[in-house]
Amino acid sequence: MSRLQRSLSDYKERLLGESSALRQAIRRGEHSAMTSGLAPGLVQGNLVILPADWAGDFLTYCQNNPVSCPLIAVSEVGNPALPGLGLDIDIRHDVPEYNIFRDGELVETPTDIASLWQDDMVAFVLGCSFSFEDALQQAGLSVRNIDMDLNVSMYRSNIPTVPGGRFHGDMVVSMRPFIASDAIRAVQVTTRLPKAHGAPVHLGDPSLIGIADLAAPDFGDAVELRGDELPVFWACGVTPQVAVGNAKPPICITHVPGKMLITDLLNAELAIL
Amino acid sequence: MSRLQRSLSDYKERLLGESSALRQAIRRGEHSAMTSGLAPGLVQGNLVILPADWAGDFLTYCQNNPVSCPLIAVSEVGNPALPGLGLDIDIRHDVPEYNIFRDGELVETPTDIASLWQDDMVAFVLGCSFSFEDALQQAGLSVRNIDMDLNVSMYRSNIPTVPGGRFHGDMVVSMRPFIASDAIRAVQVTTRLPKAHGAPVHLGDPSLIGIADLAAPDFGDAVELRGDELPVFWACGVTPQVAVGNAKPPICITHVPGKMLITDLLNAELAIL
Structure with missing residues (x-):
């Protein structure tokens, strides 16, 4: 055991065991379902993989839209490792299911992308709402989609993002219903x-914000909105998938919404204050 | 000039000159109007004066309801000074207009209470929404009642407070309209x-929260709510006046809603983070 590992709290050490075991199960093809509720306490990430000659534009797009696209890691060109998020991560295998976009069109959803990996590819990982769902639950709030064991409701909004190079499009938002006092607490958390x-x-x-029917989400599942509740909308990491559809790179690989990369970062390590 | 005074920023020193001049004008009876917008940057306070044998109950009520009744100063028994809020304050003269409650009933609204002061009286000062209105404006948000030069809209809600001794009652709330993104920012600020x-x-x-008609506030003025706006409600320092009406002490002196005590504290000194 290294000195670095010795400095970890027992809490984090236990979580790292869980995250590594989950990634191994995903890598072996034993888990291709949603990752919501898995490895609570640890950051999960949205994935975008692009050829290097599209990477600069995408970095600019993330920089211009930090709320939709909060970048937490970028790989070296051609290297499927992301050591900042987990020493054992191989991004070609460690996400349950991938969306393959060719010229902006979704064409395939494999559970492994080893055969598609190119030595000019760059992997980007963006923070994900699962981190704040964990924080909301720890603050005593009830998160409807988790309670109902559903994927969160996601919608194409009419809120424009700021273009970055060839990437542009409207924001995708996720929605969770709360009574007003819980909505106020959710803003704080x-x-x-x-x-x-x-x-x-x-x-x-x-x-x-351009959403006609809450009962018909563009991604994920619909959840009940009760009479005394407000729908509360957050920017969503599926936003770049819309921008990819507009930019039409020859190939782009993302996660399937709700099926995320499980990392070794604590949600608490991502938090300010 | 003392070493203490030398340590003040030029900004604060200028504001202290303004607040002292305003209190002197109020003391001379030259200003009996609203204090909204006066001495921006400085804390204004809600006032409650009670006989000493009611003070313990009221302190408990404030402790039990810190959101409605955020106590920032308490005088010594019989002493009308509040040196923690301003060295020259004499609470018998320095509020533009006072409400006099006898046995819980509002009976009089004088501009000076020297003739009513008793040597067993204790003065309580509670923080006021004018401080956060200043912070909202500094954050670039538009505050409707200030823009329209109106007193803020205040309503009796059905949100119960926690009783403290003989004091009890529902919360009074103030309301300001905002579009959703500004409402979210207002929660943060x-x-x-x-x-x-x-x-x-x-x-x-x-x-x-038990408010039937926004156009008919229980205190203050009505303001326009536009189609794309939400009404946003904060706990209000008029709440203790309702509790006084229920507790019926033989005498209680408060400020008239909107006509506050101007202090020497910076809003920024009151802020956390």
Whole structure:
């Protein structure tokens, strides 16, 4: 055991065992389902893989849209490792299911991308709302999609993002219903996590951000909105998949929404304050 | 000039000149109007004066309801000075207009209480929403009641407070309209000011907290709510006046809502973070 490992809390050491075991199971093809609720306490990430000649534009897009695209790691060109997120990560195998976009069109959803990996590819990992769902639950709030064992509801909004090179498009948002006092508490709790989309971008009337029907999400599952609740909307890491659809790179590989990369970072390590 | 004074920033020194001049004008009876917008940057306070044998109950009530009743100063028994809030303050003269309650009933609204002062009286000063209005404006948000030169809208809600001795009653709330993204920002900004009521207690549907008609506030003026706006509600320092009406002490002296004590404390000194 190294001196570095010795400095870890027992809490983190136990979680690292869980995350590594989960990634190994995913790598062996034994888990291709949602990762929501897995490895609570640890950061999960949105994935975008692009050829190197598209990477600069995408970095600019992330820089211009830090709420939708909070970048937490970038790989070396051609190297599928992401040691900053977990020493054993191989991004070609460690996500349960991948979306393959060719010229902006979704063409395939394999559980492994070893056969598609190119030596000019760069992997980007963005923070994910699962981190703040964990923080919301730890603050005593009830998160409907988790309670109902559903994927979170996601919608294409009409909130524009700032273009970055060839990447552009409207923001995808995730929605969770809360009574007003819990919505106010949720603003406080999620403000602490700017690298996991931070505070909500909207609450209340969905039509003000271009959402016609809450019961028909564009991604994920619908959840019940009760009479005394407000829908609360956060920027979502699926936003870059819309921008990829617009930019039409020859190939782009992402995670399937809800099926994330499990990392070795604590949500608490991502938090400010 | 003392060493203490030398340590003040030029900014604070200039503000102290303004606050002292304003209190002197109020003391001379030259200003009996609202204090909203006066001495921006400085804390204004809600006032409650009670006989000493009611003071313990009121302290307990404040302790039990720190969001409605954020106590920032208490006088010595019989002493009208509040040196922690301003060396020259004499609470018998320095508020523009006072409410006199006898047995819980409002009976008089004089501009000076020297003739009513008793040597067993204790003065309590509570933080006020004017501090966070200043913070909201400094954050670039538009505060409707200030823009329209109106007193803020205040309502009796059905949110119960926690009784303290003989004091009990529902919360009085103040309301300001914001579009959703500004409401979210307002939660963040006002969270920094727990001694000025802190974050909102409600937003959205007023009927959920027992308010039937936003156009008919119980105190202050009505303001316009536009189609894309949410009403955002904060706990209000008028709450103790309702508790006084229920407790019915033989005498209680408060400020008239909107006509506050101007102190020498910076809003920024009251802020956490």
